[in-house]
Amino acid sequence: MAETMTPLRKTALNAVHRAAKSKMVDFGGWDMPVDCCGLVAEHMAVRTAVGVFDVSHMGDIQLRGPGSLAAVQQLCMNDASKLAVGQAHYSAMLYPNGTFVDDVVVHKLSDNDYLIVINAGTREKDVEWVRKTIGHMPGVHVNDFSDYYTQLAIQGPRAAETLQKLTSTDLSTIKNYWFTWGQVCGLHNVMIARTGYTGEDGFEIYIPSDEATSAQVWADVLAVGAEFGILACGLGARNTLRLEAAMALYGHEISDTINVLEAGLGRYAKLDKGEFVGREALLKIQAEGGPKRKLVGLEMIERGIGRDGYPVFALDGRRIGEITSGSPSPFLKKNIALAYVPVEFGALDTEVAVEIRGQMVKAKVVPTPFYKRAKKST
Amino acid sequence: MAYPANYRYTKEHEWIQVDGKIGTVGITDYAQNSLGDIVFVDLPKVGDTIEAGKSFGSVESVKAVSDLFAPVSGTVTAVNDELKDAPEKINSDANTTWMLKVELSDAKQVDGLLTAADYEKFTSEETGH
Numbered sequence: 001m002a003e004t005m006t007p008l009r010k011t012a013l014n015a016v017h018r019a020a021k022s023k024m025v026d027f028g029g030w031d032m033p034v035d036c037c038g039l040v041a042e043h044m045a046v047r048t049a050v051g052v053f054d055v056s057h058m059g060d061i062q063l064r065g066p067g068s069l070a071a072v073q074q075l076c077m078n079d080a081s082k083l084a085v086g087q088a089h090y091s092a093m094l095y096p097n098g099t100f101v102d103d104v105v106v107h108k109l110s111d112n113d114y115l116i117v118i119n120a121g122t123r124e125k126d127v128e129w130v131r132k133t134i135g136h137m138p139g140v141h142v143n144d145f146s147d148y149y150t151q152l153a154i155q156g157p158r159a160a161e162t163l164q165k166l167t168s169t170d171l172s173t174i175k176n177y178w179f180t181w182g183q184v185c186g187l188h189n190v191m192i193a194r195t196g197y198t199g200e201d202g203f204e205i206y207i208p209s210d211e212a213t214s215a216q217v218w219a220d221v222l223a224v225g226a227e228f229g230i231l232a233c234g235l236g237a238r239n240t241l242r243l244e245a246a247m248a249l250y251g252h253e254i255s256d257t258i259n260v261l262e263a264g265l266g267r268y269a270k271l272d273k274g275e276f277v278g279r280e281a282l283l284k285i286q287a288e289g290g291p292k293r294k295l296v297g298l299e300m301i302e303r304g305i306g307r308d309g310y311p312v313f314a315l316d317g318r319r320i321g322e323i324t325s326g327s328p329s330p331f332l333k334k335n336i337a338l339a340y341v342p343v344e345f346g347a348l349d350t351e352v353a354v355e356i357r358g359q360m361v362k363a364k365v366v367p368t369p370f371y372k373r374a375k376k377s378t
Numbered sequence: 379m380a381y382p383a384n385y386r387y388t389k390e391h392e393w394i395q396v397d398g399k400i401g402t403v404g405i406t407d408y409a410q411n412s413l414g415d416i417v418f419v420d421l422p423k424v425g426d427t428i429e430a431g432k433s434f435g436s437v438e439s440v441k442a443v444s445d446l447f448a449p450v451s452g453t454v455t456a457v458n459d460e461l462k463d464a465p466e467k468i469n470s471d472a473n474t475t476w477m478l479k480v481e482l483s484d485a486k487q488v489d490g491l492l493t494a495a496d497y498e499k500f501t502s503e504e505t506g507h
Binding site (some may be wrong): 305330 | 412414438440444
């Protein structure tokens, strides 16, 4: 039950989801579909064919002006000076202590124009943080474009074939984590990015957020994908897909109490690029021998499903950590989890126990990602 | 899916079909539909006692775990072992896929449970917002 009476926010496709009888949940204050046609079926459609997600609840912050690169560099841990126009990368905004404001994808739209895609549940906090942190810097305007776009994620091995039927842009020319603008469903200047949150190939498109346009594009994607078995997918499948791919979720693997090095995302923190918020803290943690705990993949070896928040124990009974995300894996048909444990428990094949409703159930540390798609030439 | 008129129901979405002193227990179609793909069922053993209104086990879908609540008090006389390897049977036919058989310790408890009509009304109120 919601504790406050704040009405849930809706994407432009809300009526479409409700008409389709999708199961809706409150996700970070948004009324979103969690299950459209059955979580497992949706999950498998994305792994083996194609699925489409409404991810319009994600936010979009634009930094524009001659000072925009300097602002992005101060705000985000990855090195945006390495981005070409039309290229994107995974990054994060950090607090001075090296923990997460949010993880983000930074897109370089032009030399003086960057688009930072942020999480839904952290939108207001993020926008406020951006204004506070770089608002005073010269030559940069901050625009919150979050409500301007309906963002659709078309994901799966047949995503390119599906979307290709709706655009004249040759999608084969867009490499992973690059983007372009093209005509989609007759709409001009649509941003088409080869990005996603499923561990599969796929695209995210940004279309105008009016209800009629959004509903039309949604219907068109489902129609052209029908021959491949496309399914409308909800946040339930989005979560199990990203968990198999071991991608972080804010509030779970990353938060304002977990730092970048603990989260295993140090490779995206470019400590040699110059000053950015959180850099000093990360350097200090490194100088002091690195983080004390780390994020590991667990696979249950006894019967039971470890879930978010379940405590993790050493086999001698000491409590050592907690699961951040855990679920049955629909594709791998195993029970998997991500958990923070002290680094000395982080070696592969280390056995631990998860307390599941009062019972100790054995699990072992396994490599992540749990699932990695086969590389094919794109 | 219609709720069989000869069953009784709980507000926690279990059903019970009573035949003499033996009650057969499962979860409703509404429950399986809310849960989604069921992957795991944790049930007591034959000979265990269950108590009306108290948790007797759990059912897990991919996305969530839910307690199972006993519609009546009694002693478990049979457990549907099929559900160990094929819990998804509950999704395909919740009305006939039973979990437990219980010897009732107080048959009058059944009278306090919802009828099919009551239950249907209850669930339509729960979804209709």
